Amino acid sequence: MDKTNAIISVKELVKKYDDFTAVKGISFEVYENEIFGLLGPNGAGKTTTLEIIETLREKTSGEIIVDGYSVDKDANKIKRIIGVQLQAAGYYPNLNLVELMELFSGLYGVDIKPMEMLEKVNLQDKARAKYKALSGGQKQRFSIATTLINSPKIIFLDEPTTGLDPQARRNLWDLIIDIRNNGTTVVITTHYMDEAEQLCDRVAFVERGEIIALDTPDNLIDNLINSGFERTKEVKKANLEDVFINLTGKEWREDN
């Protein structure tokens, strides 16, 4: 895979709300078939940036090209080749998962077998359940399943693991890696650095609407060490999460 083949290119993106500038002229590229992480504190502008690329928000200025299409002219063409998981989204009330899948296949204009899509995220047993009745991890898995309906080239995941327990989180990592291995580019935002380190090929740190660092996790860590940084506490070969997983098991739980 040619790593330098950019599938998303963002140039000088600016987004202003009334008197507040959420995104201050950021530029970056996402390469085909990588997992790209946008990291940063709440309010840094990650979600805004993502939603502008997803054509859900208007930008103030700048240029964005997604797989050769401009967000200004070809928003609808972009929508057909991307899958979007929103940080906060609802699903049509009173419908079960199969019916929601049928709805989305109509909205994307594709023919899919709802059960096959649910199997991809291991929700086949919940086919007749309502979205509301799912646990946090199941909800996120269902959301990801809806992003895969149109066999997208790129999927956007906005904080997919926030609020999940360690098992559910690891599950989701496996799922995301599977999706990437099937040839899909993944753009993800997260607050968890261990997650970014595990999952992402490259990460961008966003702070107050600007990108302050962009590289592979390894390079970023090496750079810091080379500058003379040392942890105050010596790192052991395992951490508390490893203990937790070791004690409680890695299996998918009925309710996660």
Place this chain on the structure above:
Amino acid sequence: MSKPYNNTKATLALAKASFRSIMRSPSAVVFTLAFPLIFILVFGFLGRGGVKVDLAIAPGSDLQNPIVKALEQISVVHIIKDKDPAELKTGLEKGNIDAVINVQKNIQDAPAYLANVQYTSASIDKGTILKSVLNNLMYTLNSKDIKPSIAQLNESTVQGRVYRTIDFILPGQLGFSLLSTGVFGTAFVFFSLRQTLVIKRFFATPVSRASIVFGEGIARIGFALCGAVFIILIGHFFFHFTLIHGIITVLNMLLLAIIGLIVFMGFGFVVSGIAKSESTIPPISNIITLPQFLLSGTFFSIDAFPSWLQPISRALPLTYLNDAMRKVAFEGAGLWDVKHQILIMIIWGIGVYAVAVKVFKWE
């Protein structure tokens, strides 16, 4: 990916999803079906009696005489016997009994009987009815053997269609059902889809805004028409609701229902746009539906309202839907015969949708 995007498919997928959702929503079913049906049941049974005058026979009154026998034959008069004087007194004072009659054999030769009737000021209307019934009865009894000296009255009644209470109540209830489904249903669904970010997720798919509106509209119209057919069938088979041309009449009524519903859904779009929170939807919707419910001839004919109120009634869209429905169902009018009513509904529709386009919010 090369296949062109199919808007119809998206619209129908949405319509199907929305229809399923409405069918599973208790409030939609209650408003569209249960309320109108309860009113129809109540009025359907109420309407069977017609006017009845409660006439008590005083204790000690003669019972074997032509007057009492004739009164028993009159359908308007309901004869009450075996009450003691105290019961009669309180009955008259409260208006539970409309009058008391006491018939006695005359001790003198002529006339054969003396009939004393006591009315009550608590029930003047029915007293008046009874008075004319009695006058008529006495005239017939007294003049039985006499040839009229001036003119003989010959009466006959043309056998026409029976206009039952249901013929008035059912179209009104149907209109009310369409109004509440249109306003409440549309307002709630678009507000909550927006609030729960369902619409935001839709916007991340290639679906167009028109498809979302049309899909929802088709589902709501489909649901309301199912409700209308159900109400009409119950009315027809259980309460003899008149459908002059049978199935044609039903189809005409359904077409009117669609026109009405589209107008009422416009109100719903407006409400969903101006409501600040979920709890403000019912009051705003009620401001639109209640006056029409009360003033548009749902329960009473507009002609019964005081004259200052009638112009207000005649400005409301539901008035014209009810009016057109009654004409179509009972008088057998075609849609062209009610073009005036349809035109006014269309004018309302244009006005409402002009406002809706301005205030409707997607996000």
